[in-house]
Amino acid sequence: MSKIAAIVGGGVIGGGWAARFLLNGWDVRVFDPDPEAPRKVSEVLARARRSLPMLYDVAMPSEGEITYCTSLEDAVTGATWVQESVPESLELKRKVLQGIGEFISPDAFIGSSTSGFTPTALQEGHPHPDRVVVTHPFVPVYLLPVVELVGSSKNASEDIEKAQDILRSVGMYPLRVRAEIDAHIADRLLEAVWRESLWLVKDGIATTEEIDNAIRYGFGLRWAQMGLFETYRIGGGEAGMAHFLAQFGPALKWPWTKLMDVPELTDELVKTIADQSDAQANGATIADLEARRDRNLVVILRALRQQDQAAGKLLLEHEENELKTPLTETVPMVTVRRVVPVDWTDYNGHMNEGRYGQVFSDAADAIMRHVGADLAYIDEGNSYFTAETNVTYLAETHAADPFVVETRVIQGEGKKLRLFHEMRREHGGELLATCDQFMLHVSLETRKSCPPRPEVLARVEALAKSHAEA
Missing domain, CATH: 1.10.1040.10 (N-(1-d-carboxylethyl)-l-norvaline Dehydrogenase; domain 2)
Known part of the structure; x- marks a missing residue:
């Protein structure tokens, strides 16, 4: 099956469909007489390129090629899937769908993004009514998986099954609507x-x-x-x-x-x-709100993914079935008190080693704030960067385990700050892991090491002295 998708209507919904197909390896053709359509679609694609791949723990396929066509014929001829996303007017949709029908391949699917019309209403007067179905998505199409799939008596059940397979292959959940009804479910x-x-x-x-x-x-x-x-x-x-x-x-x-x-x-x-x-x-502008929405959806969906539930389960299935590729043979002070969240654990049931890095980074941040290298200090163009860490894992840590990190400043002079962290079980004090962390003070302007401001250096030196004498 050739992977060519034609998108007719380049607004928010059409742009979202273009992103869905394009980022899943399909070649995409877009037709919209609006001269602003390429810009609008490009803006949606920019958001999708940033957001969608963050849902998965493996690389997505190589992106397809997108083409902006000047005619409906050029867009839909030879396409496997045509998605109509023009404004919600029955007369307009019928006109556009009938125009598409003049040029499509016999086995191509025509999906309509309509939020209210039935497939029977859309199929009226169409040269190939059996190829027209309702595929109603939700914005942003490139992140939300559900798409209501509605057919009529003119659509063969095997064709509906094929349409479902195509939608699943781009990470969507085709919700099959059992009967035609205005506005679907x-x-x-x-x-x-x-x-x-x-x-x-x-x-x-x-x-x-x-x-x-x-x-x-x-x-x-x-x-x-x-x-x-x-x-x-x-x-x-x-x-x-x-x-x-x-x-x-x-x-x-x-x-x-x-x-x-x-x-x-x-x-x-x-x-x-x-x-x-x-x-x-x-x-907040609309762009601000869209960016906020996308960030929030990524966080929610990845949380659901970790629990293998609801839309997160779909992400796992999509990753397993469509995105995974075979591995290649390559060679490759108390500053924190909290419990281990469940999404920090791995397949062995204990805290993943990468999360220890986050714990010790949080501990270092606490020291930085304590000596005055806080957000205001950073906003003024100064900070500490980690240059080297050595982490030792000593015991398993599990979800809901309470723990503390005790940090010592073992070196604090000039540009240098060296910390030694001990992560301990809060009840009983069992040593779970240690981290020797060497940091350098850096100018955020030059991105090179430089001396701290005098008040910060004085606090660092005082901490190092008191910790050495303890």
């Missing part, structure tokens, strides 16, 4: 929450930020890894879902929400929501 759920949120703002119960905080600091975190029903099943205790429904089901008849009653979006309400949203953003 996910957007119908989102719309319910959106309607109630509009009423909460309209009635002065909550601001936009308070509603968002209720989600992101509460059930949104549960939903991210367990969904709705499994979360409620746990809410039922040992008796499970049946007990939960018996206990909380009657509340569904209470007039808590206005689920099906949508407030009129008057100019006043629109202004209220827009003003609150502006205040919530606190001056």
Whole structure:
């Protein structure tokens, strides 16, 4: 199978699809008559190139080639997968899809990013209706795995299976929608929450930020890894879902929400929501918010990956099935008190050696702050850099183990700072690991070693003296 994807519509969603395919080794052709489309897609690609590879512990495939086409024909001819991502207008989508149908190969797939229309509605008047399916993703497409896959009676089941395989090969989770329905599954759920949120703002119960905080600091975190029903099943205790429904089901008849009653979006309400949203953003630009979103998603998804759960499980499967390649035969003072987090452990069940480096680095940072080489000092252009470490591993450390690091300054003169760290089990004092760490004071302007400022040097020397005499 040739790996050529044509993206029709170069907005945020189209750009996200382009990134998904391109970074998974597909050649991508983009068609959008908007002269700004190449710039817009390039900006999405820049974010994706930074974010997507960070989800995996192996290298992704060599990036495919991207081409910006000047005609629809040039974009879709010979493509294996065509993704339509034009604005949500049924008339426009039908027109574009029919145009695509004039040039596609007989076995090519045409996926529509529509968030609301059914495949039957999109297939009307199409020369090859059996090749048209709904493939509705979520932004950012290059990080969020779910894509709602909807077919009609005109789509053969084996073709739907092939479409699923292609989507899985680029790291996505094709959620097969069992029957055609407007807005599919996910957007119908989102719309319910959106309607109630509009009423909460309209009635002065909550601001936009308070509603968002209720989600992101509460059930949104549960939903991210367990969904709705499994979360409620746990809410039922040992008796499970049946007990939960018996206990909380009657509340569904209470007039808590206005689920099906949508407030009129008057100019006043629109202004209220827009003003609150502006205040919530606190001056951040859309680009700022997108960058923040991407950073957060990477952290959440990698955390889920370590636990082999939900979207993290998909990452592991994608890595194992699509991204892994065979190995080649190459030759290659108390300053910290905490417990070992579970994501620091490895396949042997103990703390990974790389995390010891982080522990001792944190210990050195504590010493730096203590002598005045803090963030303000660093902002002024000075810091200490580690030049050499020697770590000795003496005993296993496991998840939830409390430990402390005791650090000695064994050399503190001129540009030199040498520390000796002992990591000990907090209860019992068993020695777990040691680190001999040699550091040099550096100018962040020249990136070369230089003497510390006098007040910092005085504190370093005093520490070294007191530690030597102890």
